[in-house]
Amino acid sequence: MDFSDVLRRRRMERSYTDEPVSDEAILRILEGLRRAPSAGFSQGHRVVVVTDPKLRQEAADIAEARYVELGFPRWIASAPVHLYVCTREDSYHERYNAAGDIREGYSEIPWPVPFWWFDCGALFMLLQLAALNEGLATGMVSSVYTDELQALADVVNLPDDVSLAGIITVGHLDDTVKTPVPPGAATRRPNEELVEWRR
Template sequence: MELREVVRRRRMVRRYADRPVDPALVDRALEHASRAPSAGFTQAVEFLVLDEREQVARFWDVTADAGAESSWLRGMRSAPVVVVPLTSREAYLDRYAEADKGWTDRDPGRWPVPFWYVDAGMASLLVLQTAVDEGLGACFFGIPPGRVAALREAFGVPGDRLPVGAITLGHRLEDAGPAGSPSRRPRRPWQDLVHRGRWRR
């Protein structure tokens, strides 16, 4: 698929067909994600892959609020694969305290923005785009802060790894058009988002 078509077709898919996903497609998405930009080439974005029915069910058991069943949750539970991107602030602070970077005090305040999250976001986007290119659907969503500890315990995630969200993967149902907010809000023309030379109102 042409890159411009991948970009045009990418959107969050919240309901999936009852079909397994070829593990090779998941691996391809993760391989692409490993090519995302990485500040200092720290390479500290990692992925927890849940692709067995029991693992996926366990994920929803520990991350969804009890009794909060909704159409969104029912649709998302239908995904056969969940990928959790994780990053490590400590790995970035360690990397930039090395001789070729020279920030020996490891002060997080030196960072203009937390690049450990930026890099994880870019890696996640490559997973989403690869899903489109492979004919799959995907959705990036957040893990409630109060559920992170339960996620760590359920899947043995170390304390210094920070989940930035989760991505469902699966075969999309017949395309019925955008859902969620895009069905209620028009997309802003890209020209309205660009300010050339000076900010304009």
Template sequence: MELFEAINNRRSIRKYRSDPVDDKKIETILEAGRWAPSWANTQCWRFIVIRDPEIRAGLADTLFTIKTPDKEIPNPGAGAFSTAPVIIVVCAEIGKSGAKHGSGDGSTEYLTDKGDWFMFDTALAVQNMVLAAHALGLGTVIIGAFDAVQAAKVLGVPDGYRVVILFPLGVPDQEGKAPPRKELSEITVRDRWSK
């Protein structure tokens, strides 16, 4: 699939067919994540591949409900946890990305005003992976609204690592619908922000 086609046509998929996803495809997707750029090539990301239904259910229990001014609804991605055959969890080693010495010993000093760049690095890996999945004909939905501390317990993630994001993965059982995007003119400044 052509790159721009993949970027423009990837959609969040929240309902999947029960068709299995073979290990070769999972490996291709993980490889796409592995080749993402990262701060000083620190590669703080770690990936967990979940097929076990019990662990999948345990993760589903960590999802936050979404509160709107007048009601509380389940996480829109909740259904994906009962239908997707695979869930990929992306974790990060803390105290490495953006760190002055990469010591990670609790006294970490960071080089920039952004602190730890783990969210940024893992996001790059995730974007590579969801595009790769799309190019392979598979759907994904990035899930951020969940209790990451609880998820770390379910997954046995060791100290020093944080669970950042989850994404269910499988053969789509729905057409993704594109939510509108802001116009370029609304989000782009030329040369200097202020008038």
């Protein structure tokens, strides 16, 4: 698939068929993990792959209510694969402290950008594009509520030192279901509003 086609198809989908996703396709998607950037090669990324229907339903039970309230049909459990995109912040502190990269006046390097979260975003995009390259559709589940995010993490028993950024839903697109557009949904701004040049 041409990369421009992959970019055009990159969107959050909320309808899946019941066709399973092969383990081989999942493993190819997960190759993106090895190519994901991490500050100082800290390698704090963690991914949990969930195909168990019971665990997928547990995640849906926690996170789906707000989507239904917006007019979306139930969809989270219908995705045959959930990829829990996580980070281990301590990996970054361990890496930079071991490297001796400590600035004067700091017990550790300053972190004006928490790169463990920044790198999670990069990993998310790589995994999503890899899934699209496999001909699969993806969506995203997360929460702005700490207790809900923790409940989602508890579904897969994440260790205490690993934090969940969100869940990528993966499956075959059911294009017979038209995803409703919620009232007040934002439209895409033109690049001219988002990009500045310094020549």
